Amino acid sequence: MFEVVIGLEVHVQLNTKTKIFCSCATSFGEEPNTNVCPVCLGLPGALPVLNEEAVRKAISFGYAINATINKKSIFNRKNYFYPDLPKGYQISQFEIPIVENGELFININNKTKRIGITRAHLEEDAGKNIHHGDESYVDLNRAGTPLLEIVSEPDMRSAEEAVEYLKKLHAIVRYLDISDANMQEGSFRCDVNLSIRPKGDEKFYTRVEIKNLNSFRFIQKAIEYEVERQIEAWEDGIYEEEVVQETRLFDTKTFKTKSMRGKEDSAEYRYFPEPDLLPVILTKEMLEKGKNIPELPDEKRERFVREYKIKEYDANVITSSVEMARFFEDMIQEGASPKLSVSWLTVELIGRFKGDTTIENSPVDSKKLAKLVKRIEDSTISAKAAKDVLDFLMENDIEVDEAIDKLGVKQVSDDSAILAMIDEILSKNKDKVEEYKNGKEKLFGFFVGQVMKASKGSANPKIVNKLLKERLST
Ligand code: ADP
Numbered sequence: 397m398f399e400v401v402i403g404l405e406v407h408v409q410l411n412t413k414t415k416i417f418c419s420c421a422t423s424f425g426e427e428p429n430t431n432v433c434p435v436c437l438g439l440p441g442a443l444p445v446l447n448e449e450a451v452r453k454a455i456s457f458g459y460a461i462n463a464t465i466n467k468k469s470i471f472n473r474k475n476y477f478y479p480d481l482p483k484g485y486q487i488s489q490f491e492i493p494i495v496e497n498g499e500l501f502i503n504i505n506n507k508t509k510r511i512g513i514t515r516a517h518l519e520e521d522a523g524k525n526i527h528h529g530d531e532s533y534v535d536l537n538r539a540g541t542p543l544l545e546i547v548s549e550p551d552m553r554s555a556e557e558a559v560e561y562l563k564k565l566h567a568i569v570r571y572l573d574i575s576d577a578n579m580q581e582g583s584f585r586c587d588v589n590l591s592i593r594p595k596g597d598e599k600f601y602t603r604v605e606i607k608n609l610n611s612f613r614f615i616q617k618a619i620e621y622e623v624e625r626q627i628e629a630w631e632d633g634i635y636e637e638e639v640v641q642e643t644r645l646f647d648t649k650t651f652k653t654k655s656m657r658g659k660e661d662s663a664e665y666r667y668f669p670e671p672d673l674l675p676v677i678l679t680k681e682m683l684e685k686g687k688n689i690p691e692l693p694d695e696k697r698e699r700f701v702r703e704y705k706i707k708e709y710d711a712n713v714i715t716s717s718v719e720m721a722r723f724f725e726d727m728i729q730e731g732a733s734p735k736l737s738v739s740w741l742t743v744e745l746i747g748r749f750k751g752d753t754t755i756e757n758s759p760v761d762s763k764k765l766a767k768l769v770k771r772i773e774d775s776t777i778s779a780k781a782a783k784d785v786l787d788f789l790m791e792n793d794i795e796v797d798e799a800i801d802k803l804g805v806k807q808v809s810d811d812s813a814i815l816a817m818i819d820e821i822l823s824k825n826k827d828k829v830e831e832y833k834n835g836k837e838k839l840f841g842f843f844v845g846q847v848m849k850a851s852k853g854s855a856n857p858k859i860v861n862k863l864l865k866e867r868l869s870t
Pocket residue numbers: 401402403404405547548549550551589590591600601602603605
């Protein structure tokens with residue numbers, strides 16, 4: 397029996413307006429090599445100036461994960477050659493990162509598990525190499541974008557735990573609004589470090605690193621493949637040869653990992669303190685201000701359970717993203733009940749999203765969905781009709797009440813109208829009324845059904861039930 401050991405490195409692009417060491421914009425999708433200057437092009441003599449916003453964002457992340465925030469940290473040069481790295485080194489942090497010894501909590505099989513966060517350090521992103529057939533290009537727009545590299549302890553024991561950790565981390569940086577964490581655009585990238593060991597063994601075995609995974613699904617698949625590869629090698633007696641410290645790439649077509657290069661030791665990077673930057677000394681003001689972080693997913697979940705009396709499971713789903721949590725609370729603000737808001741948001745609305753529709757660009761906003769829920773609660777429409785109304789609202793930009801009118805799905809809740817229908821049904825079925833009064837109570841359902849049918853489903857069933865009972869008891 398084997399145990400899997402996983403530690404994750406996540407590169408989060410901080411959403412500052414400008415780059416970490418110059419004032420070029422960080423905007424995504426611009427013409428290649430337009431957001432550049434002598435500093436981020438690495439021209440000789442150009443000097444870096446640290447972006448204070450990036451430091452502030454790193455501090456709030458530190459508070460969010462209960463970490464030590466180092467009052468003094470330093471930048472280092474990490475030397476390596478690559479075409480998208482114009483200076484021939486990356487400015488990063490090494491011995492003294494800005495954030496150390498943090499933690500976050502994940503939920504696995506209804507148990508809370510702590511995952512240690514070794515460090516989070518600031519560094520600059522590289523540019524991008526673009527390959528077209530035989531030709532290769534370099535776009536340096538991304539060079540110098542601030543990154544927070546977040547390194548976990550090797551505390552995860554399954555693909556599931558790794559994905560839960562990443563989802564929690566993703567939620568935290570979104571809640572803090574320090575990154576847009578868009579995985580497709582590469583602003584939240586993950587390297588998986590993985591080894592196996594016989595269960596019960598204390599020591600760690602050789603790890604491989606799988607680089608640059610950009611979706612939760614690929615991460616899951618990459619881990620599954622790699623675990624199997626290592627176990628097989630062990631069982632075939634070729635573990636030593638097959639599992640070596642190296643960097644591997646995940647092929648998104650075959651779902652296999654393959655060797656890319658041997659793993660550098662940190663010595664090969666010839667780290668040394670960056671002579672063009674002073675140590676970073678945090679002021680009291682920066683630390684005090686940094687403590688002002690918004691409510692985070694765990695606290696929000698607990699508050700939702702307490703305040704709105706919704707189920708823990710639902711609260712977990714809703715707080716998994718800051719946008720969904722906001723949408724939910726906006727619905728309640730608008731007067732919808734928490735219970736119906738949960739299902740109409742997490743099941744009905746999200747279930748109708750297609751393509752790249754998300755909470756943020758949903759054609760039905762929180763106000764409209766709340767109104768729809770209120771129309772169920774005040775019996776204007778049945779829950780069943782509300783589904784048709786929602787279908788219609790997804791396609792048409794009109795008000796809820798207008799849609800209800802247009803579809804003609806209003807419930808009849810008016811006593812006299814319903815009584816008229818009841819009386820007609822009862823007079824048509826005198827024999828059955830007789831039977832009912834003689835004790836065949838089962839027939840009640842038959843009468844309800846007939847009234848509903850006569851109203852073409854528009855009668856409010858609660859009122860039909862109530863009035864029928866009254867009529868039949870006289
Ligand atoms: P590097 O930059 O060389 O990849 P880091 O210290 O930045 O080194 O990251 C190492 C990562 O590998 C950490 O997330 C750590 O938890 C993880 N790790 C270390 N040893 C093992 C191991 N034996 N098995 C799995 N993960 C490991």
